[in-house]
Amino acid sequence: MASSLALLLHPSANRVYAEASVALTVAELTILGERVLGGRLAEPRPEVIAGVPYLVFEVEDLTDQDLRHLANVSTTYALFEREGDLLRPLALTPLDRHDDDLLSTLKYSGKTNETFTKLLLNVTVLASSTADRMLEDRLRVLDPLCGRGTTLNQALMYGWDAAGVDVDGKDFDAYVAFLRYWLEHKRLKHTLAKHPVRHQGKPRATRLEATFARDKAALRSGAAQRVEVVHADTLRAGEFFRPRSFDVVVADAPYGVQHGSRSTSGGLARRPLDLVAEALPVWIPLLRRGGALGIAWNTKVASRDSLADLLRDAGLEVVDTPGYLDLEHRVDQAIVRDVMVARRP
Structure with missing residues (x-):
C-alpha cells in the first residue's frame, strides 16, 4: 500500500x-x-x-x-x-544528537550554508557502502579542506566521528576556540588538547584532539565522540591519519573567487581541478573500500566532465545514478555550485 x-x-x-x-x-x-x-x-x-x-x-x-x-x-x-x-x-526522529547551535553559532564571511553542507554529507554517505547502516553505525568523516568546521560539526551532529585538515591558521584557531566554548557551554564531559606534531624534533603541524560525551561513564566506556583537526596542508593528510580509516571524504573545493588552498608551488590555489588533481593520491588511500568522496565546486571555473575524468583516472567510480546529476544550483553571480560523488571500489 x-x-x-x-x-x-x-x-x-x-x-x-x-x-x-x-x-x-x-x-x-x-x-x-x-x-x-x-x-x-x-x-x-x-x-x-x-x-x-x-x-x-x-x-x-x-x-x-x-x-x-x-x-x-x-x-x-x-x-x-x-x-x-x-x-x-508524522513523528520524526532525526539522527541529531546535539542542539542546533553546534551548526549555527559560528558566523563568518565565506561560510558554507549549513543546509547545503548537510545535503553534501548525506548524498556522499548514500553513495557509500555504509548507506544502509548510516542510522545505526558511528561513521567516520574526513573533510580535508575543513575551514572552520561546518562539515565536521554536521558529522558530530549525527553522532559520528569527524576529522579535518586545513592550511589556514586563523580558521584552525577559530575552530579550536569554538569547540572549547561549545563543549564547556553544553557542560559535556570532554577532553580537549592542542599539541604540535613533530618530525625529527621539528614542529610539522598542530593537531587538535577532542573526545566528548554526555557523562563520565560514556566518556570512559569508548562511547564518546571524537573530533580531530590538523593545521597543515591537505596534501599532507596521509601523514596524520591511517589508510582506509574513513567511510567518506567530503570536500568543498575552492570556488576560484574568494576561497583558496595552498598548492605545492606555495601560492594560494584557486583552481579546484589543480588542487583536486594533486590531492586525490593523498585522499583516496584514506578511504575504506566502498567509501565515497563527495566534492562541491564552482562549475564556472571547472567543468563537470573535467572533474569526472580526474576522479576516474584516479581509480574511482563516478556515481551518476538518478539524482546525482541534478545537484547544480546558483549561489551568486560568480558561483554555480555542483556536487560530484565517486566511490572507491
Missing part, C-alpha cells in the same frame, strides 16, 4: 537556497529512494496545499525505518501523511 506524503521544507532553507531548494530536495529524495528505500519512493513533485508549498510523493509500504531516513533529509522541517483533504503530522 502506498502512503502519500507531504514534506514541508525548513524555512531557512528557502531563504538560503531560494528557488533552488525545491530542486535540490527533489534530487536528494530521489537519491534516498534509490539507495536505501529500494525504489519505493515515487518521484517527488512540488504542490501548494492550502496556500503553503510542499513537496509531495508516495512511498510503498512505508516503515518506521523509512521515516527515520526521511527525517534526515537536509531540508526536512515537517512531514505529513495525506488523508483525503487532511494532513496528519
Whole structure:
C-alpha cells in the first residue's frame, strides 16, 4: 500500500537556497529512494496545499525505518501523511544528537550554508557502502579542506566521528576556540588538547584532539565522540591519519573567487581541478573500500566532465545514478555550485 506524503521544507532553507531548494530536495529524495528505500519512493513533485508549498510523493509500504531516513533529509522541517483533504503530522526522529547551535553559532564571511553542507554529507554517505547502516553505525568523516568546521560539526551532529585538515591558521584557531566554548557551554564531559606534531624534533603541524560525551561513564566506556583537526596542508593528510580509516571524504573545493588552498608551488590555489588533481593520491588511500568522496565546486571555473575524468583516472567510480546529476544550483553571480560523488571500489 502506498502512503502519500507531504514534506514541508525548513524555512531557512528557502531563504538560503531560494528557488533552488525545491530542486535540490527533489534530487536528494530521489537519491534516498534509490539507495536505501529500494525504489519505493515515487518521484517527488512540488504542490501548494492550502496556500503553503510542499513537496509531495508516495512511498510503498512505508516503515518506521523509512521515516527515520526521511527525517534526515537536509531540508526536512515537517512531514505529513495525506488523508483525503487532511494532513496528519508524522513523528520524526532525526539522527541529531546535539542542539542546533553546534551548526549555527559560528558566523563568518565565506561560510558554507549549513543546509547545503548537510545535503553534501548525506548524498556522499548514500553513495557509500555504509548507506544502509548510516542510522545505526558511528561513521567516520574526513573533510580535508575543513575551514572552520561546518562539515565536521554536521558529522558530530549525527553522532559520528569527524576529522579535518586545513592550511589556514586563523580558521584552525577559530575552530579550536569554538569547540572549547561549545563543549564547556553544553557542560559535556570532554577532553580537549592542542599539541604540535613533530618530525625529527621539528614542529610539522598542530593537531587538535577532542573526545566528548554526555557523562563520565560514556566518556570512559569508548562511547564518546571524537573530533580531530590538523593545521597543515591537505596534501599532507596521509601523514596524520591511517589508510582506509574513513567511510567518506567530503570536500568543498575552492570556488576560484574568494576561497583558496595552498598548492605545492606555495601560492594560494584557486583552481579546484589543480588542487583536486594533486590531492586525490593523498585522499583516496584514506578511504575504506566502498567509501565515497563527495566534492562541491564552482562549475564556472571547472567543468563537470573535467572533474569526472580526474576522479576516474584516479581509480574511482563516478556515481551518476538518478539524482546525482541534478545537484547544480546558483549561489551568486560568480558561483554555480555542483556536487560530484565517486566511490572507491
